[in-house]
Amino acid sequence: MRKTAGLMLACALCVSGTISAHAADIGKKKSLNEVFDQMVIAAYGQNKMFTNGEKGDFSEGFDLVQHDGHLFVPIRMMATLATRAGQYHGNWDAVWQSQAPNDVLLYNTNLHKTVKLTVDSKTMLINNKPQTMDVAPQKINGSIVLPLRSASEALDKKIDWLDGLILIGDENVDLQSAETLAVKDKVKAELTDKRTRVEYENVVYPLTKYGSAVYYFKRSFKGNSEIQSLFRKTDGQQETQVKLQGNPRFDAAKVIDHKLYYISVVNDKTELDALDLDSRTVKKVTSIDEWKPENGWVSDIRKIDNDLYLNLHSGDLTMGSETLYKAVQGAAALKVADGRSFIGYAKSGQYLYNTDFSPLGGFADNLSRTDLKTGKSEAFGEEGFSYGITRSLSDAGLGFGASEKMYIQDGYLYTLGYKDSDPKDVSAVYKLDLAKGTQVKLTTAAYDFWLVNNRVYYLDSVTGYVQTAGLDGSGTKTLIAQKATNIRFDKNGIYYTVNANSGDNIMQGTVYRYDLAKAAAVKLSDRPVRSYYLGTTGVYYLSDGYDLGLYKIDAAGRNVRLVHDSIDAALWTDAGMVFTKKYQTGIFSVQ
Structure with a gap:
C-alpha cells in the first residue's frame, strides 16, 4: 500500500511541478555521487535516510506526510534536514509557542536569518519580509507540518525528485548524468531496508x-541497578558467560599487556581487577577506597612506565571533579592529583605533568607538576598561559577545544598553548624546558599536533593543512595541502582523511597516505569512510554510504568488501576486526 501511494505521489508531483525537474543549465550541476556526502536523501514511505553520506533511521515523529499531492514535513524535522544538508552553515532551530499555536519560527544565528510560517497562510516572513508560497503549512493530526519544497527554499536549500528519491542540498543535482543513474538504484535499495535497530537491551559491546576468542559485555537492569556481564565467544562456538566476582564495570575497560583491566565492586568496595587473557584467571590489582561507580565514571586506565594510573570522575560534567590514582599492587591506590577535568598527563622521572579544564571558565595557569615522591603539586609553565586547550579565531568569533597531546622528550615538554589574556592569541605548539620552566613557541596557529621521529607535525588552524617543523621550530613546511582529519602515523607515512564537504562539520572522508620519503600522497579508499583502522595486513575501514560495509585495503591497494551491512561499533585488535551490526544482534569478527 505504501509503495503504491509513493508511486502515485511521484506521478502527481512530476505533473504538478511541485518538485523541480532537470534544468537547462545541466553543465553547472554535479552528479549525485559527487555531492552524495553533502545532501539529505529520503524516500517517501521508507524509514531510512542518508545524511551527509551516512545511512540512518528517521527519528520517531520524523515522518514525511503526503497531503493533497504535496509533501509536508514536521517542524523540527525541517530544521534538522536543513542543518544537515549541504555545507553546515550553522544550525537551524525551530520555535513553537503555545501563545501563538499556529505560528512557527525557524532561525539560523550564523546566517542571521529567520523564517516565520503560519498554518493555512501562503505568506511567510523571511527576515520580516513577506514572500508567497505555493502551499500553506497545515495542521494534521494536531501537529504543524510544513510544505517541504517551499520551506526548504526559504532555508536556502534545493530539492530534486529522482525516481522516488527526495534530494535536499545546497545545489541541484544533475539527474540525467550517467554517474547519477549508476548509483540511483544502490541508494534506493539501501533506503528500502525495513529492519529496525537492535533493541537497547540486546546491544553487545565489544572489548577485544x-x-x-572475542570478549564483549552486555547490560541488563535489576530495578534501578545496572548489571554488566562479560561474555566470551570463540569462532564457530556458542557464547559463554565469564563468571566474575562482584559487580564489574566495563565501560572504560582496557587491554594492556594481554590483560583486561576493569573496575569492579566486591563486597561494597571498589577495586581494579585484571583478567589474564592467556590463563583466563582474574586477580585484584588495587583497591580504591574513596570512589564508587555510582559517583561518576572511569575516564581513563593507562600504563605509564611500569605503573598503572586511573583517572576517576565524580559528579557531573559541569560541577564535577577528577582524581588521578596510581595503582599499588595488593594495597589501596595512591592519590596523585586532583582537578576539574584532566585533559592530558605525562610522566618524567619523579614528576607527573597534567593539564586541567574547567567547564566554568578560567583556563589560564592550568598546567601542573606533581612530585610523585612527596605528593606536592605546583603550577608549571608561563604565568597567564593556557595549555592543552585550543583557541582559534574565525569570522564567527573565538573557537575553543581541548587536546590531550602532551609529549616529554629529552628534558622538554611539548603541548599546545596560548596567552589567555591576549584576545588575539591562538593556540600553537610550545616547547617547555622541564628544568628551567621556560618555553619557546615552535609553530604558527595549530589545533592538533604529533611528535614523531624528532619532528613536530601539526594541523594549521587556518587552513587545516598538515605542516611540520623541527624540534626548535625551524624548517617549517607544508606536507599536505588539504584539510586533513583523522591523522595517524606509521613508520614511513601519514594516514589521513579528506572530505569534499567544505563546511565546518566534517563527516565521512576519503583515506589517503602521505609517503614521507617520496613526499607524495596516494588515495587509498575508493569511497568515503566513517572510520579506518591500521592493521598488520592492511587498512580496514567502515563506510555508511550506498556501498556500505566493512572493507579492507590489501597490499595491492584493492578495496575488498568483507561485510555488506550497516556496522555499528567496531575495534581493531591484533587478532583482527571485531564489530557489531546496527540491525542484527550479535558479535562478529573478520581477519
Missing part, C-alpha cells in the same frame, strides 16, 4: 579479540 584474543586468539580466536
